[in-house]
Amino acid sequence: MFENFIASIMTIEGAAFYVFSILTIGLFSITVMSKNVLYAMTSLAAAMVLISGFFFILGADFLGVVQLVVYVGAIMALYSFAMMFFDATKDIKEKTTNNSLVFLLGGLSALVLVLMFAAPIYSENIQALYPMHEGVGNAQDVGMVLFTKYLIPFEVAAVMLLVAMIAGIILAGKKMDESLTEDMSADDEILIIKDEK
């Protein structure tokens, strides 16, 4: 068992895997533990970048880049954008009532998750239901599975995103046809305030 571990570290993939795993776990723990918004945000984004490294090790280049574009480029950027409304240079005060209970429950659920995913891999019963086609590119393979086996979930997800988009536009767009900078009444208000002074 221990020799296997040493041998796996010696290969490039093995070494890269351990480096990426340690860094990812370290960065995610900073995200959870840190009281500073900026540290939490930066480490979360960096860990998202490193996760794409796992896809590259597995030879799933396409998914790796999708991880980069979607999680790092879009989702994390939106988080960060929301974080701009807070004072990022100050530490936040957390309201924690029962630290040990949170730690226990969090640790237990993490352990259960690891066991759930590790059990089939350990007994080597895991098999690809839709294995890669030889000589076909990554993007094409993903497309084939997406448009045959998973067509309905894919389309449902698309409809859900469309609904969310329309809802977002309606929520945000109440005065969308009026330009804030061209609004003359705003200038009038400023002038009135000046006159009063």
Next chain:
Amino acid sequence: METTLVENLPQVTAAGVIIKAVLILAIISALAGFGTFIERKVLAFMQRRLGPMHVGPYGLLQIAADGIKLFTKEDIVPQHANALIFKIAPIITAATAFIALAAVPVFPDFTVPEFIPLLGGTFVPSIASDLNIGVLFVLGMMAAGLYGPLLAGMAQANKWGILGAARTAVQFLSYEVVTGLSILAPIMIVGSLSFVDFNDYQTAGIGSWMIWQQPVAFVLFLIAGFAETNRTPFDLLEHEAEVVSGYATEYSGMRWGMFFIGEYANMITISVIAAIVFLGGYDAASTFGWLTIMLKIAFFFFLMLWVRAAWPHVRPDQLMWLCWKVLMPLALLNILITALVLLG
């Protein structure tokens, strides 16, 4: 997807890739310095001025003077700023810009002459890392470059800085959509995400260039590229007309210089993508081919300066209006029509 072109070339070794990486770093960083000189000269001649003239012949040593100034300036970290993130932010901008350059072909491939000790005979490839999904990788890396300005703005404890960062985030996020969608139509035609395949698709002379098949995508990509590299008329990230300089308000010296180098590296990356995807790329068989792609890249670089001299910049609300109400629908329409033509 293997291409016959790659198979004929000698084995790419780790040493070759490292030499290539060092070359990219050295040449592109130097070009960023030289680019500022060219920019000032071109702007000056277009506006009937002389530009920098005092330092050296035709002001050529101005680059050295600027470099010395950047390196020797006092390194200031504001008192209430988050010092660690403040220092990391410019590195993110420069690093992502250079990582993006790793996947595009810059300069021809060559073999180090035998008479040089240690490295003699090493083959240096034209692309440092030839990915099958090069186009997506470059776009994704440039998207990750958003974190430089964003973290810089949030870490510096400055109102103008955070406002500038917010503006940067909005502009980058919006125009990334247009860049991705506009380049999707050529990808559909070629059926590959590799730059080598794009180049091979257009080897039959000027008539086979992608620009004739996809003129709309070309214009959209160029506009979005200008916005993503902070060029006039979309230079609202730093906004030189304001006295403060957006997200970089508190930065000085080499930390500011790194933002600057990252920006110029991104300009070159956008020029390379435009030259390969739309203007026929390089012809690997002849040495002349590499000269033509250099000329194409130089043309796009010049175009950016030309536009800066010719146009004023837009207002932020016009910028958003242009992106979401004009460019994005056009890009979607272009994809739809391309798909219908390909299916029919």
